Amino acid sequence: MKPLLAIVCAAVLCACAPLTSPPVPPGAPAGPWADWSEYRLPGKRSTVYRPQRDGARTVIHAQADASASMLRRPLRIDPAQLARVHFSWRIAQLIDSADLAEADASDSPVRLVFAFDGDHGRLSARNRMLFELAQALTGEAPPYATLMYAWDNRAVAESVIVGPRTDRVRKIVVESGPARIGQWLHYERDLLADYRRAFGEEPGTLIGVALMTDADNTGSRAAGQYGEVRLLARDGKPL
Numbered sequence: 001m002k003p004l005l006a007i008v009c010a011a012v013l014c015a016c017a018p019l020t021s022p023p024v025p026p027g028a029p030a031g032p033w034a035d036w037s038e039y040r041l042p043g044k045r046s047t048v049y050r051p052q053r054d055g056a057r058t059v060i061h062a063q064a065d066a067s068a069s070m071l072r073r074p075l076r077i078d079p080a081q082l083a084r085v086h087f088s089w090r091i092a093q094l095i096d097s098a099d100l101a102e103a104d105a106s107d108s109p110v111r112l113v114f115a116f117d118g119d120h121g122r123l124s125a126r127n128r129m130l131f132e133l134a135q136a137l138t139g140e141a142p143p144y145a146t147l148m149y150a151w152d153n154r155a156v157a158e159s160v161i162v163g164p165r166t167d168r169v170r171k172i173v174v175e176s177g178p179a180r181i182g183q184w185l186h187y188e189r190d191l192l193a194d195y196r197r198a199f200g201e202e203p204g205t206l207i208g209v210a211l212m213t214d215a216d217n218t219g220s221r222a223a224g225q226y227g228e229v230r231l232l233a234r235d236g237k238p239l
Contacts (some may be wrong), residue, residue: 007163013113032228033056038211039070042137047213062110062213064222070113072210075231079203083234087112088186088227091151094178097218100152100171103164107215110224111150111171114191115208118144127166135167144168147195149187151175160198170198184227191231206231 001092033051040046045067052061060071093110098107123131123144135141146163155161155173163169172194174187195203209229215222231239 009146021031033058033060033071036071036073036211039072041068041070044068044216047215049211049213052225054225054227059228060211062211062222062224062226064107064109064213064215066219066221068107068212068214068216070212072113072206072208072213073229075206077206077231077239079205081233082192082206082231083190083236084188084232085112085191085226086186086188086230086232087149088184089151090184091181092223093181094151094153094165095215095218095220095222096153097220098153098215100150100155100161100173101164103217105217106164107218107220107222108150108152109222110226111148111212111214112211112226112229113208113212113230114147114195114206115143115199115210116145116147116195116204117207118204120144123168127168128157130166140183144204145199146170147191147196147198148212149174149189153177170229172198182222184225186227196230 021099038046038049045065046069047062047064047067049071050061051058089110093109095107095109097105099105100108120131131142146169148169150173152173153176155176157173158174159174161171161173163171175185192203211226213222213224233239
């Protein structure tokens with residue numbers, strides 16, 4: 001892949017707030033996943049996201065084969081309303097050569113992606129160029145800031161990894177290494193506090209959430225399962 005296109009595609013990976021969404025195909029996720037739709041990345045093979053029963057609940061099984069795409073849900077939630085997020089996931093194995101800090105190896109079997117709006121006038125000249133290229137390529141503007149929760153091979157848990165191609169992407173490592181492979185892991189995070197820690201600024205409106213299992217950079221395979229993503233208001237009620 002040519003360097004410029006690689007940069008553009010990396011920027012596109014941040015674009016979680018759809019202007020338009022493709023039709024939901026037959027057999028698409030239902031129940032808690034009814035508002036989620038696939039987002040394909042230009043020039044990339046698509047990861048396959050399928051609903052699957054796990055006891056009494058419906059989870060999403062993601063299978064990547066040298067691929068990268070997202071299953072995403074558009075939102076519009078003022079930060080004053082937002083408090084916490086609950087989510088869960090499980091993986092069967094790590095991607096041997098993956099490293100979220102390296103642009104050419106930045107794959108993960110599971111990650112949860114949050115897109116935030118903001119003042120695009122504050123972007124650096126380099127980021128403005130990347131965002132303009134991404135919008136020209138996809139027809140939609142990337143979000144002002146993207147926060148990811150991810151599973152990395154070796155980075156210390158709770159460390160923050162700045163995106164290797166744009167600093168408007170920050171990744172919080174919530175799981176590291178192979179110790180808990182094969183287990184359903186459940187998390188409760190203070191999303192706004194995590195944003196402030198990662199970016200050092202106040203968050204804007206939350207405009208999208210996505211699941212992302214990718215193995216395109218390493219040309220390998222990856223699989224993960226995701227439980228329902230639940231956003232809670234300050235009073236504990238679901239959003």
